[in-house]
Amino acid sequence: MLSAECSDASSHTSSMMVDSTLTQVGKNLNEAMRILGDGQGELESGTRRQHFGSTGIPGPLQGDGQDVSTLLHLVHNLINDEEEDGEKPTLHRLLNVGEQGHMALLGHSLAAYISVLDRERLRKLTTRILSDTTMWLCRLFRYENGSACFHDDDRDGLVKVCRLVINARYQEYASEGYTVLSSKQPIIYQSASCRPGLAQHLCTQLGLPLSSLCTVPCNTVFGSQHQMDVALLEKLIKEDKEAGKLPLLLIANAGTPGAGHTDKLGRLRDLCDQYSLWLHVEGVNLATLALGEVTSAIMAATRSDSMTLTPGQWLGLPAVTAVTLYRHEDPALSLAAGLTPSQPVDKLRALPLWLSLQHLGHSGVVQKFRHATSLVEDELKSPVVLFKFSQEMSAGEGLTLWTLGEQLAQLVPTSGVDVVELEEEGTCVRFSPLVTAAVLGTQQEDVEDLVVKLMEVVPVMDSTLCLIQDFREQTHRHSPSLRYIEEHSWPGLGAVRYEPQADGMDEIRRKQELEKINTELLKKLQELDTDIIFSSGSEFGREEDCIFVGMVTEDVDVCELVDTIAALGRDIVESGRLLENMTEVVRKGILEAELQLQKANEEKLIEEGMLRQLPLVGSVLNWFSPVQSSIKGRTFNLAAGSLDSTEVTYSTKAQAGKLSLQDAPTSSSKRLPGSITHLV
Secondary structure, three states, X not given: OHHXXXXXXXXXXXHHHHHHHHHHHHHHHHHHHHHHHHHHHHHHHOOOOOOOOOOOOOOOOOOOOOOHHHHHHHHHHHHOOOOOOOOOOOOOOOOOOHHHHHHHHHHHHHHHHHOOOOHHHHHHHHHHHHHHHHHHHHHHOOXXXXXXXXXXXXXXXXXXXXXXXXXXXXXXXXXXXXXXXXXXXXXXXXXXXXXXXXXXXXXXXXXXXXXXXXXXXXXXXXXXXXOEOHHHHHHHHHHHHHOOOEEEEEEEEEOOOOOOOEOOHHHHHHHHHHHOOEEEEEOHHHHHHHOOOOOHHHHHHHHOOEEEEOHHHHHOOXXXXXXXXXXXXXXXXXXXXXXXXXXXXXXXXXXXXXXXHHHHHHHHHHHHHHHHHHOOOOOOOOOOEEEOOOOOXXXXXXXXXXXXXXXXXXXXXXXXXXXXXXXXXXXXXXXXXXXXXXXXXXXXXXXXXXXXXXXXXXXXXXXXXXHHHHHHHHHHHOOOOEEEEOOOOOOOOEEEEEOOOOOOOOHHHHHHHHHHHHHXXXXXXXXXXXXXXXEOOOOOOOXXXXXXXXXXXXXXXXXXXXXXXXXXXXXXXXXXXHHHHXXXXXXXXXXXXXXXXXXXXXXXHHHHOOHHHOHHHHHHHHHHOOOOOOOOXXXXXXXXXXXXXXXXXXXXXXXXXXXXXXXXXXXXXXXXOOOOOOEO
8 A cells, every 4th residue: 555655656746747847848948939039029120139249160168057048049149140241130030930830849849858758658658649640641641551751851751662662572682682683673763853863862872873763754745744754654664674674663743843743643553553663752732632622633642652741841840850651561671661760769750740730730731731722823733833934035044033033032022932943944933832831921912912023023024135135236336445244144134344445554454443443333323313223243243343234114215324334434434544644743743842852952051051950050050140041842733733932922921911910900819811832
């Protein structure tokens, strides 16, 4: 009886300790988020708190420890440190992770705490977390009888799946290793639209040669140009089998990385069944499996052997692992491939997602996906929208890349638009709300604002493209002083450089003059009352000392614009020459004045004699017999460029002073009126 009471008391005490520790973990996280979040409010209000010293140079570990608050403020300063870069404080450098994001962050904190529990309690807890999360994900994404692998790198799930398939298809692989692969080389097939570097990563991690990778082209005649050519894939499989190779695995897309297109998963599933290939599917469109209405093309993904999901990205959850769902009946092979964690602590990777899914609930997850897809007009067909600026001119590509992508991203940052490079379409702007909406908090108003800004930018781009040739021709009209610079990547009217004649100058002096003139010219152009943007454009090309002219509207007079640039450049050059001439005149005047003063000193020596030059004797002689100095000052006339004596100036001033004293005899001032004279 006493033993039972002691056991209950011990259990109660342990429970109280756990409760207090969990409470402290939550408090620390709230305090951390408050301190890190305060930086955003301080930037918005224009106030800054005490700066905790931090530099970019590593230093020694301090002797005394620091409290949690000090360390959090240090992290805050490192995150929001603009001083070292010389940048102005910017708003929203940290995304607002939201309440569900806090749950994911809490999961990481709790994982560190749970990992120190006793082994039996840790095993029970991690098994429950892993089982719950796996079941919820399989039900959400309609993947029956599936298992789950949680991994930080979204490519690692596929790597482990490949290991599983190799172990299953090569029965002696576990004992003999890679030597068994020489008898039948394994072949991995991927679409040409797969994300870059994926298959190469697989070969590196698995130790396979690149010859084990087969890239299947996309359709060229029928269907989407971003979908895998199924007929050609079957032909390649037959050829590999006839060559004694082993078709192992096929990577298909449910939403290609660039265009968001989905492969014909139903036909690929049948083909894989026919030739005993493992079918792996990945892509952003897999998120739509959680919706009530799912297209047949996406629904076919539920028949795949494995698929990789990125719920953290789709739900806006920070630092949440990717998940690979798979079906396989042999747990030993799954363990050997690394799909099943061997240590209880490895199962804690699922904890942040376990908490976040419970916080959102099934309805909350579906609502987030439904909101993201509703931002696209035809969400059932594809939740990714691509658009490009179509213009039959060589400069259009650069303008599309910069203006239509970067400008829209700056004008409407919550839209999440970015620029992608596609093999057939070229440069396009992409709107993929399933990837960005949850993270950025994109709303319908942001999409409407994006459309408005798009309608504003496109006409300006169009007019700029139409005037580029005219700008080039007008610049050539002012040759050789004004030179047109070919810079196709510049998203504007064009680039010019003012190049005056440089006769007799060496290369170093010529470059210095070019830099000086064009820097001053850029400054004057930027001071003009105009909407046209002028810049140095240093980030766009290798040409130096250029002036880049931005986009213009259709009402701009290009001829007048170029004439203005040339005229300002000419004025700068002429002003520089005038200053050089004046400098030369002053220099010669100073030399002449020095010679005249030297000559006057020699005459004074001859006139007064050597005795008067001695300090003590000269003072006595000058007291008994004063001598009128014959040395006259010199004044330099800048207008005439002549050197004159100050004798006339001082005699005139003296006469004026006498007249002034006669007119005002009662004045107490003894200072003679006069003006400052340039004396040398």
